[in-house]
Amino acid sequence: MFLQISDITKVYTQQNVENKVLSSINVDIQEGEFVSILGPSGCGKSTLLSMVAGLLKPTEGEIRLKGSVITKPGKDRGMVFQQAALFPWMTVEENVLFAIRDMKDTEEREKRALHYLKMVQLGSNLKQYPHELSGGMQQRVSIARALAMDPTVLLMDEPFGALDEQTRLRLQQELETIWLQTKKTVLFVTHSIHESIKLSDRILVMGTRPGTIIADIKVDAARPRLRTNEEVARLESQISAMLEKEIDKVVEEELRR
Numbered sequence: 001m002f003l004q005i006s007d008i009t010k011v012y013t014q015q016n017v018e019n020k021v022l023s024s025i026n027v028d029i030q031e032g033e034f035v036s037i038l039g040p041s042g043c044g045k046s047t048l049l050s051m052v053a054g055l056l057k058p059t060e061g062e063i064r065l066k067g068s069v070i071t072k073p074g075k076d077r078g079m080v081f082q083q084a085a086l087f088p089w090m091t092v093e094e095n096v097l098f099a100i101r102d103m104k105d106t107e108e109r110e111k112r113a114l115h116y117l118k119m120v121q122l123g124s125n126l127k128q129y130p131h132e133l134s135g136g137m138q139q140r141v142s143i144a145r146a147l148a149m150d151p152t153v154l155l156m157d158e159p160f161g162a163l164d165e166q167t168r169l170r171l172q173q174e175l176e177t178i179w180l181q182t183k184k185t186v187l188f189v190t191h192s193i194h195e196s197i198k199l200s201d202r203i204l205v206m207g208t209r210p211g212t213i214i215a216d217i218k219v220d221a222a223r224p225r226l227r228t229n230e231e232v233a234r235l236e237s238q239i240s241a242m243l244e245k246e247i248d249k250v251v252e253e254e255l256r257r
């Protein structure tokens with residue numbers, strides 16, 4: 001199996017109080033799949049993604065990428081966060097070049113940076129600085145930077161969460177086009193049901209307290225997926241009912257305290 005998440009449990013301990021955030025997470029992901037992780041706030045989506053990134057260690061269980069256990073961050077996993085996190089003193093081009101600074105051949109390196117910056121439609125913004133760009137453009141630089149590293153897996157943690165609706169729709173389209181071109185394996189955390197249906201081959205729906213996977217849904221609808229598509233509408237109401245139930249559970253628990 002390409003990416004294998006086996007029997008993962010995560011417990012955070014703060015001031016001697018244990019908080020089990022994830023329990024019995026088992027997922028097998030195939031190469032080239034676009035998988036979304038969807039769930040209520042606080043269910044452990046980012047924790048799970050950070051463990052795949054190697055930024056956090058599981059309390060129990062293991063994650064294997066192409067057979068090797070993940071123990072730390074690596075170049076085989078590119079990460080895109082909600083905030084672009086670019087170096088403000090570097091230009092757009094320099095930000096991408098920096099990520100691939102290990103490439104010896106300077107000409108190849110520049111070609112690669114330009115290729116991915118063109119892919120996210122920033123070929124004319126190479127010499128601009130992050131503060132001269134809109135939030136959406138900054139996020140496109142961080143996507144180009146992650147792609148330029150040619151990772152085996154692209155890990156995206158609510159990459160469009162901080163953007164306005166129009167920019168978000170635009171970037172969803174761009175990401176879908178890029179994914180169809182590159183066929184990278186993508187693990188994508190989102191709050192948005194529609195975003196997950198629009199982009200994914202598969203949606204892992206998470207329940208909460210502790211976080212578990214309550215449904216593993218295949219999305220077969222033809223792309224591009226419009227809201228008017230019957231399958232899209234059916235999935236949207238199915239998943240929305242599931243999440244509503246989870247959120248009701250949390251509210252009830254809180255009120256009982």
Ligand SMILES: Nc1ncnc2c1ncn2[C@@H]1O[C@H](COP(=O)(O)OP(=O)(O)OP(=O)(O)O)[C@@H](O)[C@H]1O
Nearest residue numbers: 012013014021039040041042043044045046047048
């Ligand atoms: N470093 C940490 N130390 C202690 N508890 C943490 C830590 N990071 C996250 N948590 C707790 O773990 C739970 C899951 O957090 P996580 O950020 O993974 O959820 P999420 O599903 O990504 O949430 P959101 O959708 O709101 O971003 C939360 O209750 C959070 O308070």
